[in-house]
Amino acid sequence: MRAVAAVVRSGRLSPAPVIGQFEAAVARTLGTSGAVAVSSGTAALYLALRALKIGPGDEVLLPSYVCAALWHAIHAAGATARVVDVDPETFNLDPDDARRRLRRRTKAVIVPHLFGLPADLEDLLALGPPVIEDCAQTMGVSYRDRPVGSFGAVAICSFYATKLIAAGEGGMVASASSTLLGRIRDGRTCDEQVRLVPSFNFKMSGLHAALGLSQLQRLPVILARRRRIARRYDRALAGLPWRRPAIPADRGHAYYRYVVRIPGGVDRAMARLLAAGVTARRPVFNPIHRYLKQSGFPVTNGIWREALSLPIHPELTERELQRVLSACERIAHRRGRP
Ligand SMILES: Cc1ncc(COP(=O)(O)O)c(C=O)c1O
Secondary structure, three states: OHHHHHHHHHOOOOOOHHHHHHHHHHHHHHOOOEEEEEOOHHHHHHHHHHHOOOOOOOEEEEEOOOOOHHHHHHHHOOOEEEEEOEOOOOOOEOHHHHHHHOOOOEEEEEEEOHHHOOOOHHHHHOOOOOEEEEOOOOOOOEEOOEEOOOOOOEEEEEOEOOOOOOOEOOEEEEEOOHHHHHHHHHHOOOOOOOOOOOOOOOOOOHHHHHHHHHHHHOHHHHHHHHHHHHHHHHHHHOOOOOEOOOOOOOEOOOOOOEEEEOOOOOHHHHHHHHHOOOOOEOOOOOOHHHHOOOOOOHHHHHHHHHEEEEOOOOOOOHHHHHHHHHHHHHHHHOOOOO
């Protein structure tokens, strides 16, 4: 609140010095050298694709099990989205299926680190095309002792209201390449151009940057709280039929979501939790291949049927958490019974 009020009092809402400070802080968190603040994560993806000169005739790989923002960004850039299945343990892009769907026209791979867990970066980078790391759900976490966001040609973030760093709305594109950063900086504004190039306004305001920066400074606390709640779920669900998140030994987890797999499907558990006053939802509204009416995504189909996201917000009180945990234990025990 104080940080936002300071921007208002300064009279410089946009552009504002705090935007540069937020950019530098995000670049540090992602372990890269520069970043450009934009209006949303979707805008960040679009600008990243444009900076990589991806357009009509090009293909971009993306996982099926992810929000539709990725497909929209690829479509807006004029490229073709090629959907890839995911890994059954990590829910992230499956490198083997990605390799099968690779074409000569494949010009980039968008790699989300889903629910807070880094994807299989080594194998995905080995595919060849530039990787756009989608850190919308994962910041401040390492893969093989290096922060996510530092591996791909570009990384993007989202600061939407429910994200780890919540500024209401907002996004960021980060990269170690000054050429790419320059293109993204040019692409986020359409004002005062030397030549009239078709563009749009994708800028972030100083108010959002102030909120984002103050949250980013609290990221270690936010992650510690989320991990503490995750450990409580781990303990409560041990030995019960709901499968807990698997974390490979070479990476951390931000627990943006705590996603369990419920054999047989989530519908009954979701209704029972709601009746107990607990809102738990499918973490992905609808997989991309289902929107596109494509077949051949057996792993995503299985996960979509069985994956349920349990409440893990860092502001959850002890009483609320106790209520959720005992509802989960009760309902997981009742599997199969009406
Ligand atoms: C993995 C992922 N990528 C991109 C986005 C898009 O971010 P935004 O909502 O800020 O446009 C989101 C959030 O919705 C997301 O979860």
